[in-house]
Amino acid sequence: xxxQVLTLDVIDMHTAGEPVRIVAxxxxxxxxxxxxxxxxxxxxxxxALRRALMLEPRGHAGMYGVISVExxxxxxxxxxxxxxxxxxxxxxxxxxxxxxxxxxxxxVESGQVPAPENGEISFPIELPCGVxxxxxxxxxxxxxxxxxxxxxxxxxxxxARLEVPGLGSITADLCYGGAFYLILPASSLGVDFFxxxxxxxxxxxxxxxxxxxxxxxIVHPDxxxxxxxxxxxxxxxxxxxxxxxxxxxxxxxxxxRSPTGSGVTARLARDHARGLIAAGAERQFYGPTPVPFxxxxxxxxxxxxVTVSVSGQSAFSGKATFEIHSDDxxxxxxxxxxxxxxxxxxxxxxx
Numbered sequence: 166x167x168x169q170v171l172t173l174d175v176i177d178m179h180t181a182g183e184p185v186r187i188v189a190x191x192x193x194x195x196x197x198x199x200x201x202x203x204x205x206x207x208x209x210x211x212x213a214l215r216r217a218l219m220l221e222p223r224g225h226a227g228m229y230g231v232i233s234v235e236x237x238x239x240x241x242x243x244x245x246x247x248x249x250x251x252x253x254x255x256x257x258x259x260x261x262x263x264x265x266x267x268x269x270x271x272x273v274e275s276g277q278v279p280a281p282e283n284g285e286i287s288f289p290i291e292l293p294c295g296v297x298x299x300x301x302x303x304x305x306x307x308x309x310x311x312x313x314x315x316x317x318x319x320x321x322x323x324x325a326r327l328e329v330p331g332l333g334s335i336t337a338d339l340c341y342g343g344a345f346y347l348i349l350p351a352s353s354l355g356v357d358f359f360x361x362x363x364x365x366x367x368x369x370x371x372x373x374x375x376x377x378x379x380x381x382x383i384v385h386p387d388x389x390x391x392x393x394x395x396x397x398x399x400x401x402x403x404x405x406x407x408x409x410x411x412x413x414x415x416x417x418x419x420x421x422r423s424p425t426g427s428g429v430t431a432r433l434a435r436d437h438a439r440g441l442i443a444a445g446a447e448r449q450f451y452g453p454t455p456v457p458f459x460x461x462x463x464x465x466x467x468x469x470x471v472t473v474s475v476s477g478q479s480a481f482s483g484k485a486t487f488e489i490h491s492d493d494x495x496x497x498x499x500x501x502x503x504x505x506x507x508x509x510x511x512x513x514x515x516x
Contacts, residue, residue, distance in 0.1 A: 260343025262426010
């Protein structure tokens with residue numbers, strides 16, 4: 166059979182060092198009525214394309230992506246000008262703050278959202294967690310900062326107790342900021358947040374996430390598809406309102422290089438519920454790079470939830486047209502095996 170070639174056009178960006186690969190062309194049109202329907206459709210019918218773009222040889226274990234989709238009718242009625250699905254090395258997220266910050270820059274600078282040369286523009290977009298309002302600050306026709314106001318965020322379980330192999334009995338707060346996270350200070354585990362190697366912190370976070378997925382009943386009040394644990398965020402002990410650090414570990418041990426927009430949202434919801442921060446107070450959040458997010462509680466709601474404003478800086482990295490050849494045995498990507506023995510077992514090799 167002759168070689169067949171599928172092409173995908175992408176725009177590569179980053180926010181605070183965390184990659185954002187936006188699929189700008191070549192992806193099949195998703196026809197689901199709701200954005201969660203489209204998310205399921207992408208998973209069930211086109212997941213090979215996610216693997217091709219996120220995994221090696223085109224991507225890497227820390228890659229993150231955006232699939233552009235048409236907003237649902239309900240979102241369009243609310244003024245949404247764009248829809249997005251979020252992808253990573255393991256699957257699909259329901260919210261991604263760093264990618265939303267990047268989308269603010271891309272949508273404006275690519276002309277998809279008309280904007281003034283200078284000043285501010287605000288517009289809604291649809292994400293799997295709901296419709297969020299994006300804001301972009303412009304100077305000379307360029308977006309110098311962008312951000313979003315979150316969907317309602319809340320502290321779902323305070324001091325949830327987990328049994329974690331290697332760590333014993335621990336407590337963590339289960340929080341929602343567009344996705345569910347377990348949030349806890351590294352010091353509560355007897356671990357120095359700043360001096361412990363990142364590799365060890367990732368092992369700890371991955372173990373906590375696995376325990377949380379096995380032991381916690383996680384339900385979102387609006388949609389069953391939102392009721393899953395996305396990851397664990399280890400934090401420092403800096404008091405409010407001093408600058409503070411997050412380390413978000415999600416998917417298959419993936420580290421967010423940014424402070425994590427949905428994680429910052431979840432953390433502010435937690436801190437507000439614990440009486441640590443008032444509505445309107447701003448705080449700087451850092452991930453493992455020296456580029457922060459600035460965030461504050463935009464509004465506190467009667468049901469105990471809050472909306473959070475998060476802003477940061479994004480930059481363009483490049484653009485590409487990727488080719489997927491039917492005669493390529495690794496056309497749809499691969500992940501490095503943990504050992505050669507695992508590779509032999511996976512392939513059924515007898516040699």
